[in-house]
Amino acid sequence: MIFKTATFAALAVALMTLGGFGLMAVNNTGPENFSETMIDLPDAEMQDASSNTFRLRGDIEQDALVVINFSYTTCNSICPLGNQILQFVDVRRAEVTRPVHLLTITIDPASDTPEKMRSAADAFDASRNWHWLTASPAVISDILTAADANVTDIEFHDPIFLVGEISSGRYFRSLSMPSADELIAMLGHFDT
Template sequence: MKMLDRCRLFSLCLLAASCGLAQAHGGVDHSAHGAPAAHQEKTSVRFADVQLLDQNGMPVRLEKDLVGDHLVVMGFIYTSCTTVCPVVSSIMAKVQKQLGGRVGEDVQLVSISVDPQRDDPKRLQTYAKTFQAGPGWSWLTGTPYAVSETLKGLGSFSANLGEHPPLILVGDGRSGKWTRFYGFTDPALLVSEIDRLSAKRVHAKHTAIAQEQQP
């Protein structure tokens, strides 16, 4: 099966599966997106120097406390979304499963609520239980100002909740290299990008060692 056909089939399956999840999280209908075609693009990001809160109510700063030196998979959701957001969270859950013990070690997963007025830490914690299995996945909210500044820097801000893009960012906090994945992306592609970034780290390390050993 061609990769494009595989991705389309995967997207349709995820969309169908999300219907059951959506019933458990009643709220805003996000169906205006339909089933967006998956595509990706290289990008740069800016981390706003603001305080956010994780699902345990602990204050965090995204760049310093979570991104840091990690490889990162970052999604954008809100708990009352009934279609696209459960699919995005399901994709990230599959990424967590495929990466296994690397999550919480060299890889960090982050989900940021785009609806801080309703999504307090307790609500995010309850929502996260549907998707998260194990450590290394932080769910973030904060004041409307802090969240909007964060989203603007990451290219995921929208004044209308129903129009925020289905988007997952994958990047390397060390090198600053990031890729935006729009639509319902096959988790295998996200894991492949993590592996590619990890391999570049190894290559850069070996190159640096070789240069140091030169007379």
């Protein structure tokens, strides 16, 4: 299933590019696709794709930046596209002077076990700084509420990307499908 999803995402990117609508060009208009906001994410205890405990605040360096997306492993619509974009950002993290962590947080904690998250992470060749996270439904609900992420119907949820600092709570939010260029540019806003 994960291979099928990753293949679907790659095919969608290729088809969009051939049609002149490449993901890298869809939303290349810059920061106007993002709104600045303050978010106080809870110091939630989660599990990463290796079944290790991961603290949302405690396991990321104080000066690090994060890109957070909300996804689920059996999604066959926008989630693979969002993860493909994060894969591009993962490869380009060195373009940002501060440490960058990517967080893919499940919106289907009842189904997304660490093992499923591991398979998804492997399908997108995630680096050690791209954390695929799950937790109890209550913890996920607290995180989604804090992030003002409305995913009442997971099959039709909006893409939600957060770029920011967990330590300060300063984020830029996109409710569209930003390009990797846009996400890298938003990370750059914290370098100034």
